[in-house]
Amino acid sequence: MPHLILEYSENLEGELDIAAMVRTVHAAGCTCPTVATAALKTRAIGYRHQLCADGDPAYRFVALTMRLLSGRSPAQKQEIGDILYGALQQATAGVDRSAGFALSLELADMDGATYRKENNFEAVWAARAAQ
Numbered sequence: 001m002p003h004l005i006l007e008y009s010e011n012l013e014g015e016l017d018i019a020a021m022v023r024t025v026h027a028a029g030c031t032c033p034t035v036a037t038a039a040l041k042t043r044a045i046g047y048r049h050q051l052c053a054d055g056d057p058a059y060r061f062v063a064l065t066m067r068l069l070s071g072r073s074p075a076q077k078q079e080i081g082d083i084l085y086g087a088l089q090q091a092t093a094g095v096d097r098s099a100g101f102a103l104s105l106e107l108a109d110m111d112g113a114t115y116r117k118e119n120n121f122e123a124v125w126a127a128r129a130a131q
Helices: 018-030 074-091 121-130
Strands: 003-009 041-047 060-069 101-110
Touching: 003 018, 018 041, 018 060, 018 074, 060 074, 074 101
Parallel strands: 003 041, 060 101
Antiparallel strands: 003 060
């Protein structure tokens, strides 16, 4: 169910540890109310060809989108957004903002009538614990 999709400009790769950012954001997602850890999937996509604002090639960005099944209250979404945005700010704290940097978060509802899913993570966890 919840998908955390990190999009970033590839010109950040020398300055930002992308794998660490993924881990930080995923860990924060696991603490969000109404988010099942077994259903959470996090990924990062870098963009080589991108433009921000007036097109200065030095500009960089990180955009986080969380796609989750509809049904959460505005208050729940606000809390989830606050947790994730805080983690995103923490993960990008070392980025030099003087060259131009954009950071964003969007929570987007998915339609439960059209979304299908399957995973066995909880069964794997139980099997590991039994060993």
